[in-house]
Amino acid sequence: MKIKNRYLLLCSIVLSILFTSCVKDVDFDQVEDVVLTPVLELDFIYSRFDTDQFIEPGIDSSIIIPEVAINDTLNYDLLGTDFVVDNLEQVELTFEFSNTIERDFTFSFGFLNDVGVRIGPSYTIIANAGMGPGTEPIITNEIIILDNATINVLSEATKLVSSIRVFNINSGLEGVLELKSKGTYFINYDL
Amino acid sequence: MRAILFLCISLWSFSFFCQNKEVLYDFTDLPQSLMLNPGAEINFKFHTGVPFLSQIHINAGLRGASIYDIFADDGRDINEKIEITLNNLTSNDYLTVTQQLELVNFGWRSKRNDRIYFSGGIYQELDAIGYFPKDFAVLAYQGNQDFLNQPFRFSDVSGSGELLMVYHFGYNKRVNKKLTFGARAKLYSSLLHIRSARNKGVFTTIETPQGSNFYQHVISNADVTIRTSGIQSLREIEGETTSEEVKEAVNKLIGRALLGGNLGVGLDIGFTHKIDDQLSVTGSVNDLGLIYYTKDVETYRAQGNYVFEGFETPIQFSGEEAQDFLDELEEAIPLDTLSNSYIVARPLKINGSFKYSFNPDDGSCNCFLEGERLRYLDAVGIQLFSQFRPKRPQYAASLFYHKKWLSFLRTKFTYTIDDYSFYNFGFLLSTHIDKINFYISANNLLEYTNLAKARGASLQFGFNVIM
Numbered sequence: 001m002k003i004k005n006r007y008l009l010l011c012s013i014v015l016s017i018l019f020t021s022c023v024k025d026v027d028f029d030q031v032e033d034v035v036l037t038p039v040l041e042l043d044f045i046y047s048r049f050d051t052d053q054f055i056e057p058g059i060d061s062s063i064i065i066p067e068v069a070i071n072d073t074l075n076y077d078l079l080g081t082d083f084v085v086d087n088l089e090q091v092e093l094t095f096e097f098s099n100t101i102e103r104d105f106t107f108s109f110g111f112l113n114d115v116g117v118r119i120g121p122s123y124t125i126i127a128n129a130g131m132g133p134g135t136e137p138i139i140t141n142e143i144i145i146l147d148n149a150t151i152n153v154l155s156e157a158t159k160l161v162s163s164i165r166v167f168n169i170n171s172g173l174e175g176v177l178e179l180k181s182k183g184t185y186f187i188n189y190d191l
Numbered sequence: 192m193r194a195i196l197f198l199c200i201s202l203w204s205f206s207f208f209c210q211n212k213e214v215l216y217d218f219t220d221l222p223q224s225l226m227l228n229p230g231a232e233i234n235f236k237f238h239t240g241v242p243f244l245s246q247i248h249i250n251a252g253l254r255g256a257s258i259y260d261i262f263a264d265d266g267r268d269i270n271e272k273i274e275i276t277l278n279n280l281t282s283n284d285y286l287t288v289t290q291q292l293e294l295v296n297f298g299w300r301s302k303r304n305d306r307i308y309f310s311g312g313i314y315q316e317l318d319a320i321g322y323f324p325k326d327f328a329v330l331a332y333q334g335n336q337d338f339l340n341q342p343f344r345f346s347d348v349s350g351s352g353e354l355l356m357v358y359h360f361g362y363n364k365r366v367n368k369k370l371t372f373g374a375r376a377k378l379y380s381s382l383l384h385i386r387s388a389r390n391k392g393v394f395t396t397i398e399t400p401q402g403s404n405f406y407q408h409v410i411s412n413a414d415v416t417i418r419t420s421g422i423q424s425l426r427e428i429e430g431e432t433t434s435e436e437v438k439e440a441v442n443k444l445i446g447r448a449l450l451g452g453n454l455g456v457g458l459d460i461g462f463t464h465k466i467d468d469q470l471s472v473t474g475s476v477n478d479l480g481l482i483y484y485t486k487d488v489e490t491y492r493a494q495g496n497y498v499f500e501g502f503e504t505p506i507q508f509s510g511e512e513a514q515d516f517l518d519e520l521e522e523a524i525p526l527d528t529l530s531n532s533y534i535v536a537r538p539l540k541i542n543g544s545f546k547y548s549f550n551p552d553d554g555s556c557n558c559f560l561e562g563e564r565l566r567y568l569d570a571v572g573i574q575l576f577s578q579f580r581p582k583r584p585q586y587a588a589s590l591f592y593h594k595k596w597l598s599f600l601r602t603k604f605t606y607t608i609d610d611y612s613f614y615n616f617g618f619l620l621s622t623h624i625d626k627i628n629f630y631i632s633a634n635n636l637l638e639y640t641n642l643a644k645a646r647g648a649s650l651q652f653g654f655n656v657i658m
Contacts, residue, residue, distance in 0.1 A: 026643045027264035034269055038334030041396060043501030046404040072505035075515045096405075162505040181501065182405045184336065 036189040044093055044181040045074075045109075045162065051101055051173045054166055061172035069165045076111070076160035083189075085155045091146040092184040097127035098137035101175035104129045106165040111157035118161075120153045133174045211576045212248070213589040213605050214617040214632040215651060217463075217473050217544050220601050221621055221630055222298055222655055225310050227542060228475035229361045229373030230461035233308060240296035240312070241654040248291040252647035254610045255284030255323065259643040277332060282325040282347045283582065290317040293653065298361075310375075311360040315448070318538065319352030320580055335396045339406070342393035345415050349581050351386035351535075355379050355482075356448045361459070371463040379455040379482050379537070382447040383421040386535060388581035390415045399500070408499040413524055417491045418533055420453055420484040455482030457537055469567065473544045478537040485532040495524035539579045546572035546593075556597070568595045574605075585610055589617075599623045607634065611646035628655040 054068045078084070099105065110122040123144050130138045146154065164177075216227045222238040223246050224231045240246065260276045261269065291314055298310030326343040335343075361375030392413030399407050428440045446452075457480020465471045497520055548567035556568060570593040577586050587609035595601050605617035617634035631652035638645035 025264050026259060026262040028262055030262055030264075030269040034273065036332055037270075038330070038332060039336040040334040041336050041339070041406065043404045043406050043408065043499065045504050046501045047503060047506055048403070070505050074502050074504045076502070078516065094405075160502070160504065164505050180404045185334075187334070 031191060034191040036187065036191070038187050038189075040185040040187065042183050042185065044183045045160075045179070046181065047164075047179045049101075049164065049177045051169070051175060055169055055171050055173070057171055059171040061170045064168055064170050067165060067167050068169060069163055071161070071163040073112070074160045074162070075158065077158050079151060079154045079157055085152060087187050087189045088151050088185060089148055089188040090186045091151065092186075093144040093146065093181060094184065095125055095140075095142045095144070095179065095181045097125070097140040097177065097179055099127050099140070099175070099177045100130035100133055100135055100137045101166075101173055101177055102129050102132055103166050103169060103173065105177055107162070107179065108165075109160060109162040111154055112159040112161055113156045114158045116159070119156055120150055127177060127179075130175055130177075133176075137176075137178075211250075211578070211587045211607075211609065212632075212649070212651065213574055213576060213587065213591070213607050214603055214619040214634060214649075216542055216574055216576075217546065218593070218601075218603055218619060218621070220623075221628065222296065222310065222657065223293075223630075223651075223653070225298070225361060225363065225373070225375075226296075226314075226459075227477065228461035228463070228473055229363055229375040229459045230371050230463050230475065231363070231373065231473070232365070232371045232463040232465075232471075233363065235298065235300070235308070235657050237299045237658045238297065238310075239656050240293055241656070242295055243292065244654045245296045245312075246291065246293040246314070246651060246653040248289070248649075248651040250287075250289040250647070250649040252285075252287045252611050254286075254646065255280045257644050257646055262643065273332070277325075277328060280323050280325060280328075282323060282344075282349075284323045284325075285320055285350075285580075285582075286323070287320045288317070289319075291315065291651075296655075306365040308363040309361070310363065313359075314357050315355070316357060317352075317354050319350070321350035321352075322347070322582055324348050330394075339396050339398055342395045345390040345392040345394070345413055348390050348415065349388050351388065351581055352384070353381060353386075354383040355381040355452070356450075358450070359459075369465045373459075373461050375459040377457040377459065377478070377480060378450070379457060379480065380447060380450045380452040381421065381455065381482050381484070382444055382452050383425075384453070384482070384484060384535070385417065385419045385422060386581070387415070387417040402500065403503075404500045406500065410495070410497040410524060412496060414494045415492070418484070418488075418535075419490070420486065420488045420533075421447065422487070423489040424487045453482055453484045453486050453488075455537070456480050461542075469548045471546045471548075473542075473546070475542045477540040477542070479539060481534050481536045483532065483534050488530050488532060490529040490531060490533065491526060492529060493524050493526045497523040536579075541577045542574065544572055544574040546570050556595075569593065576609075603632075605634065609647070611635075612638075615647070617649075623657065626656050626658055628657045629653075630655075 055065060105127040106124060107127060108122055108124040110118055111120050113119050125142045127140045128138050212227060215223055217231060218224050219231050219233050222235065225233060256276050261272050293312060293314045296312035298308060301307040301309065324347040326347045329338065330343050358378040359375050361373060363371065363373035365371045392411060394410050397407045397409060424443065425440055428436050457478050459475065459477045461475030463471060463473045548570040550567060550569040552566045552568055572591055574589040574591060577584050587607055589605045589607040591603055591605045593603045599622055601621045603619040607615040607617060609615060614637055615634055616636045617632065618636055619630065619632035621628065621630040633650045635645050635648045638648065642648055
């Protein structure tokens with residue numbers, strides 16, 4: 001009998017230890033407050049132009065061509081996923097032109113949906129004229145911000161259209177225009 | 192982005208592990224000590240575990256952080272706490288869970304030779320480990336802006352998980368007065384298995400002032416493999432919620448448990464060597480074996496190199512098709528789904544101990560069960576444990592004190608240093624009333640009042656009939 005009493009006592013001590021063990025001073029509801037705010041840097045578009053891409057080098061340099069444009073269309077649907085639409089707060093597009101050609105260039109871009117209709121705003125940047133071959137290139141920087149409302153409009157985009165224009169050129173012009181750009185994506189993801 | 196996040200969270204949360212049972216090891220009053228060292232020096236004539244109740248073992252370990260570090264109810268913003276924890280954790284930190292349930296356990300002393308003891312049984316085991324995928328957690332949580340020119344390593348993605356049944360039969364022989372030797376053959380039947388290890392490659396955003404664009408985003412030498420078995424056929428059933436479908440899934444799992452899964456073989460070996468009456472050395476190697484996965488196997492593998500520096504536009508029409516970023520990526524690093532068989536070694540475990548017994552019984556303490564020969568009431572010693580894991584072995588060292596109080600009551604205390612903590616105190620209590628034995632053991636007792644702060648905790652208990 002004595003042994004059994006001891007046994008009961010032991011069991012109750014063990015059980016009471018088991019039941020007093022617990023997880024406390026924690027609040028698992030905080031998980032609802034978790035927000036992921038990564039900032040991602042991703043290259044956007046780039047290009048490089050020599051003057052001979054706008055005008056044949058052999059043409060008499062006294063002939064002035066009033067306007068030359070290069071237009072391009074590209075498949076582009078990076079803004080179309082549900083995750084982007086729901087969680088992308090802002091995109092900063094940073095452009096850098098470096099120019100040694102003695103002309104201003106007009107760069108513009110915009111987006112098309114899958115039936116080829118333009119959606120959202122069009123953006124235009126003027127790249128300042130350079131000072132000729134062999135000189136330090138003239139740098140033009142521009143930042144374009146796409147806010148959440150614009151991103152929502154652009155979620156239908158499947159194509160990127162871009163163009164570069166230059167006015168009053170002749171075959172005597174020399175130099176290079178370089179375009180670099182990147183997107184900084186600010187994500188705000190609530191778990 | 193979502194995929195990365197999912198990968199991080201799933202690896203971090205489903206990942207499980209460590210099987211150190213330092214309190215149970217060489218506790219020869221219990222037949223379960225034979226499962227850790229088949230060469231343990233036991234004195235039973237016969238034992239049987241109470242079916243499904245002879246051993247219930249749960250072990251969870253978290254190296255590098257505790258639940259409290261993130262979920263403490265202290266008024267601080269959880270995002271701030273996550274960031275601090277994220278910075279403290281390394282890719283060598285991990286989360287593990289092991290759970291075992293003995294269904295049957297029995298043993299008897301040979302009638303022909305009383306130096307030989309046979310034992311066998313069946314147990315179910317769930318064992319998993321997930322390393323913290325630090326680099327990709329950082330990418331998901333902070334992005335690449337602050338980590339330009341720094342590689343994000345795919346080798347950070349590493350983990351494994353398995354649910355299996357083990358059928359075993361062991362042989363224990365007292366070779367002479369000094370040496371006891373034992374071995375246990377095991378047949379594994381794996382129900383579910385997933386593993387991703389030894390991945391290679393890096394993702395880097397490199398600044399390129401002289402290049403075509405601001406950066407180059409480079410995936411170099413990527414080689415990422417996830418092996419699964421037993422999961423594909425269940426996934427086909429998943430989504431169907433009719434009772435028929437659920438029954439089919441359950442039947443499938445039961446079939447696999449009854450040797451219908453992916454099979455493997457293994458061996459435990461161990462010994463006890465008594466240097467003299469009071470000093471003894473033990474050692475064992477467990478789960479020296481492998482499983483051959485041939486059924487319901489699906490392996491996902493992505494390999495390749497890719498460089499992205501933006502879209503080249505506007506350009507004059509070159510006659511080439513327009514670029515498509517995602518198509519190009521898929522072409523450069525194709526994701527293959529294979530169904531090749533594969534072999535994985537079981538996580539090998541090694542135990543060793545050195546014990547000094549003292550305080551001989553002068554006859555006044557009724558502390559021994561029938562058939563027991565050693566007459567010391569106390570013992571102290573040291574134990575070492577190691578387990579092989581996908582990235583590197585894990586180690587633990589323990590000091591122990593074993594005390595026989597009365598014939599029906601024995602205890603063992605341990606102090607363990609392991610990957611999780613330097614303050615791991617364990618306790619085992621074993622009682623024998625008539626022929627019924629009940630035992631319970633737990634470690635990390637200091638943390639027991641608030642498991643949220645614990646880095647690891649282990650609990651096992653069970654009932655046996657011992658003669």
